[in-house]
Amino acid sequence: MRRYLELSIRGYRRYSSYRSAVIAGLFTNLVFGALRTAIMYAVFAHSRHVGGYSLNQAIMYVWLAQGLMTIVQMYGNPEFAMRVRTGAIATELTRPIDTQGAAYATDLGRATYHSIFRGVIPVAVGVLAFSLPLPSAANWLEFAVSLWLAATVSFMLLFAYSLSAFWLLDYRGVALVAVILMNLLSGFVIPVSFFPPWLRTVAMWTPFPSIIQTPVNIFTGDLVGAAALRALAAQALWALTLLLLGRALFSLGRRRLVIQGG
């Protein structure tokens, strides 16, 4: 257990050295947050409710999405597949550590760092600049759990599709398709509630809404009580499914490595 904690701390430290990248990234968050807010004003010009949201909720959504973006690695992690592959090879050399578990522990460290340094400020801007309401005490707890689950779902997905590096010489195509689908179907570029019914159905059958839509809706108070618990359960279910998928693909891939000779 302690080994995993050490990995998390190392994951955190690794990202804390990229200070200038954080500032540049936050700047991007602020610019796009502002632009998307402007779009929302225009969208709500003639109606008070669109897609079940009020203008205030839609604006809060924009800023929450910007805050969550880095925590859930919305644009993927290019070096990750390479590290997974080397992790697998290292395991081959009989180091008694679970690759997926180790990578997850490291990623939680990273996610913690990003929560503090990339997550808080965009959300704070949304709350302060637009006088938007904060969650109640119970909702905060639910939000925290949902955030953790969202980061987990995203990680398990990233881990699983990075494993395509075992079979494909260039896994980047798979990675890119995943990133594109995630950008759209998670509700990052536009809330899932805005989707036309058919697209909303498609999205609900994927893990993606668990990554942005669910935690945001819990924060804005759109999901409360039983509905919120159901949503959290859905996130947990997706996390578990992807975790198992990842493990299955990993052992298949390792076997292939052995046969091929690394």
Added chain:
Amino acid sequence: MSTIAIYARLVRLQVRSQLQYTTNFLMSVLATFLFTSLDLATILVIFSNIRTLGGWTAQQVLLLYGAAASSYALADMLLGSLDRLPQLIREGNFDSMLFRPRSPFFQLLASDFMLSRGGRLAQSIIVVIVICTVYIHIAWTAGAILVLTVAVISGAVILGAVWVAGACISFWIEGAGEFVNTFSSGALFVTQYPLNIYAQWLQATVTFIIPIGFVIYMPTSYLLHKAPIFDMPSVLRLSSPLVAGAATAAAAALWRSSIRHYRSAGG
């Protein structure tokens, strides 16, 4: 051989090398195509909920989007290598370009030419053509087509000039280069939507200070008979080519003085 010819030759060599890895290349093109379509999907989703945005219908906004994206894609294909400048300076590899008896600007442009960026261009041009032929009910006279084509090309030049100006920051302030990238992608985002939905100060900024408003909004709003912002007369709305020329001259001057500064103040 002239500098332009050398630039063209290097581009040709890189294209040939990239095409050799055909599957890789096709995948990159497809990926770029799909990624660009995210913006399109966003607009379509928005319009499944409302009828007009800032007084513009879905088809009109899609025309705006397609034309803006085409300008962006064209500029990206020709000037995409500018993104590398902060890294080149940081690693000391920009100095290698200064060793050579040629313009460092064209060396930079040729350094990272990626044919796969064409995927973006293909997607946006398809959108424009489909929208224009099927949905936009204006008389597509030769004049109108000319206005649109000139608009897209001038728009690309204006964007390029703005990017060059942004890239120059790397010569003056260390580490500022990464911030400029935000403005480039922000620029695409802003120009996709009708400018009149933005706050006054933003409208003024993108019209008079960083003239990306002239990339597409001005000529398109003219074609679609929309009321002009800032009560701009029609003549000025069609002046993208002039704005492009002025922007190019300004960017060139800024580049030259930035290189001079880099060589005097120390790299």
Added chain:
Amino acid sequence: MSIIELKHVTRLFLVHERKGVFRRERRTVEAVRDISFSIAPGEFVGYLGANGAGKSTTIKMLTGILAPSSGEIRVCGKDPFRSRREIAYHFGAMFGQRMQLWWDLPLIDSFDQLHYIYRVPDDQYRARLAELVEILDLSSFLKVAVRQLSLGQRIRGELAAAMIHTPAILFLDEPTIGLDLVAKERVREFLTQINRRHGITIMLTTHDMADLERMCSRLIVLADGQTVSDGPLDELFGAYKLERTLTVDLSEPCESMIIPGARSVSVDGPRQVFRFVAQDLSSADLIAQVAARAKIIDLTLKEPDVEDLVRAITKAES
């Protein structure tokens, strides 16, 4: 007539230092202070100094990338800063860590491209290329993409690239770094040949002592932005007594040995380290004396390196 000339050249930099969380201090740093030297055509000069001594700043000024704050520089009779493009035709540069070749393209494409960039006439280029391919043995990997080349192959490629336009001057920074002995020899062969046979002036920075001994006739040493030494190589080697290092692993720990002519640097269990000057005591003698007092299991002998030389010179002159 010098081909390279510096007269009282100074280069200042404005440095912003962070003092605490928000405050920043501006300081003027003298990277190079009042240096002067001339290099005649055909000289092979070693150019040394610790990191931050001002070497790369000087090279940048000689190649026209950077302007001097004061003083005069002439390369091939011209001011490099004002006539950057003109003098570019007269020098070639190879910086071991940095890439001048195009990464994704076959090596031959880089050469072709450079001959257009430097406006080399086609027939001259063909002749030059044939020569370089032969001397540096490039034929087996001319069509291979640069990113797939081994380090040794890449360095040979870079050297050839620097020579395509037959420059009068070559600036080299660590040209043999990371190469095995055979490859190093080949590079040294090549450089010596072009220097002796074609009279190409070479300015070389290196951490390899053998590079200096085998190729350079003159050594310029910088410290803190100033030249602390400038003279023929053999004079310098004779003037400064450099120490060799002997490390012995004894069969069991022993008291620190006192041996005339050598000084004991450290004793760590059974391992003892000695330093001695070759002129004062031969290694064979030293080893014999150690063996007489204890049983030696293993030993290593290290020659003085470039850092030792630079340190010795810098200390003596300050």
